[in-house]
Amino acid sequence: MQQLLELVRQAQESGDYQPLVDLIPYARVLGVQCECYGEEIIFRLPANPGNIGNPTIPAIHGGVIASFMELTALFQLTLQLSQPGLAKIIDFSLDYMRAGLDRDTFAICDVSRQGRRVGNCSVLAWQERKSKPIAQARAHFLLDAGTLMPVQR
Amino acid sequence: MTQEEYAGRCTRFLNAQPHMMKLGIRLIQAEKGRAVLVLPVQPQLISPVLDTYLHGGVLTTLVDAASSVSTLCALDRFELCPTLDLRIDHMRTPAQSQPLYVSAECYRVTRSVLFTRASVYQDDPERPVAYAIATFMRPEGGSIESEFRRLIEGGDNATIA
Numbered sequence: 001m002q003q004l005l006e007l008v009r010q011a012q013e014s015g016d017y018q019p020l021v022d023l024i025p026y027a028r029v030l031g032v033q034c035e036c037y038g039e040e041i042i043f044r045l046p047a048n049p050g051n052i053g054n055p056t057i058p059a060i061h062g063g064v065i066a067s068f069m070e071l072t073a074l075f076q077l078t079l080q081l082s083q084p085g086l087a088k089i090i091d092f093s094l095d096y097m098r099a100g101l102d103r104d105t106f107a108i109c110d111v112s113r114q115g116r117r118v119g120n121c122s123v124l125a126w127q128e129r130k131s132k133p134i135a136q137a138r139a140h141f142l143l144d145a146g147t148l149m150p151v152q153r
Numbered sequence: 154m155t156q157e158e159y160a161g162r163c164t165r166f167l168n169a170q171p172h173m174m175k176l177g178i179r180l181i182q183a184e185k186g187r188a189v190l191v192l193p194v195q196p197q198l199i200s201p202v203l204d205t206y207l208h209g210g211v212l213t214t215l216v217d218a219a220s221s222v223s224t225l226c227a228l229d230r231f232e233l234c235p236t237l238d239l240r241i242d243h244m245r246t247p248a249q250s251q252p253l254y255v256s257a258e259c260y261r262v263t264r265s266v267l268f269t270r271a272s273v274y275q276d277d278p279e280r281p282v283a284y285a286i287a288t289f290m291r292p293e294g295g296s297i298e299s300e301f302r303r304l305i306e307g308g309d310n311a312t313i314a
Contacts, residue, residue: 003202025198026211029175052171054233056301061172062221062236063214070210092213093240 004086008079017041020075027071030064034075041079043072045105052102060100065125069094069107069137073121076109077141087119087141094137103127105134117144159183159226166225166305167218176211178218186260188222190215192253199249212253212273212283216241219257220269220287227259227267231305234267234289241285251275253282265291 004023011017017034021027030051033044045051045060045068053061070092077087107125114120123137124130160183167173167180167190176198181189192215217239224234247253256278257271266288273283 023200023202024210025200029197030210050171050175053173054301055169055171056304061170061214061217062239063217064172066213066217066239067210070213074210088246089243091240091242093238095238096236099235 011079017075017079020078021071024071024074026067030068030071032068032071040108041076043068043075043107043109045107047103049102057099058102060102060105062096062100065096065100065105065135066092066094066137068105069109069123069125069135070139072107072125073109073123073137073139073141077111077114077119077121077143080111080114081143087143090118090140090142092137092139094135096135098132098134100125100134101127106130114143117142119143154185154229156182156184159185159188161307162225162231162305163188163222165307166222166231169301169304170218172214173218176214178215180222181254183222183226186223186227187256187258188219188226189254189256190219190222192255194250194252212243212247213239213241215253215255216257216271216273216283216285217287219255219271220259220285221289223257223259223269223271224267224289225305227262231302232291233301234291237266237288237290239285239287241283243283245280245282247273247275247282254278267291 007020011020015036021032021034031048035042051060051064052058105127109121109123112120119141121139124133125135126133163180163183177193181191255273259269261268269287271285272281274281
């Protein structure tokens with residue numbers, strides 16, 4: 001817990017959230033990056049041959065887009081929590097709107113409500129233009145201090 | 154189609170997708186309307202820092218893959234059906250030390266839409282880690298890229314990417 005606390009504190013001071021993102025193995029596998037513009041955090045999934053689902057288009061695997069958006073929500077919530085810990089996903093619901101082509105993908109998360117126990121998130125993912133999203137998602141996370149995933153050391 | 158034919162089609166479909174190869178997601182069983190996939194335990198998904206299993210999203214990828222594969226077992230010919238909607242409920246935290254299995258069923262086929270449901274489990278299918286439902290759009294007029302179809306349907310000129 002101490003390490004996560006320290007990482008969140010450092011991230012908020014320096015504006016560099018990458019060490020936090022790299023804590024999650026699958027985020028590293030996908031190559032998720034995190035860029036901070038003032039109060040807005042935009043997550044970026046750089047084009048990566050390993051993330052391709054359909055090689056003939058080629059298009060990013062649908063699961064990769066979904067997971068990227070889920071991770072976006074997880075990080076956004078984690079950064080907002082007063083008591084650092086990783087929120088626990090309850091459910092995730094995704095609408096695919098356009099094919100994700102083999103290029104950089106961006107996502108942003110809006111925490112529409114952060115209660116004592118549950119956080120409500122909506123996530124938008126796009127490539128060329130934010131006004132032409134490739135997917136939108138809704139997710140609920142458990143924020144109970146007792147259920148937050150602790151960190152060793 | 155026989156179980157072997159379904160299994161061949163599903164395996165070629167998985168092997169044609171770079172991200173499935175990267176995660177080592179493979180088919181365990183295929184039959185009419187149903188498929189079982191596994192995500193093996195692997196170092197690249199285990200965190201040395203976080204002590205709880207944090208696949209953080211990889212379960213979502215696994216479910217999306219399995220739901221998609223189950224549609225291959227419900228259609229006479231291969232059709233590339235994009236996902237329209239996917240919903241996952243997480244019931245318990247999976248254990249880090251065990252593979253994740255997912256059993257997916259395509260339970261309804263209409264002219265335009267396919268409906269699937271899936272459950273994710275580890276040691277006991279009766280104690281699921283997560284449930285998921287999804288919908289897929291069938292291509293209009295059954296038209297799909299023929300190159301990809303040939304790849305998945307196998308045959309003489311089939312090569313695995």
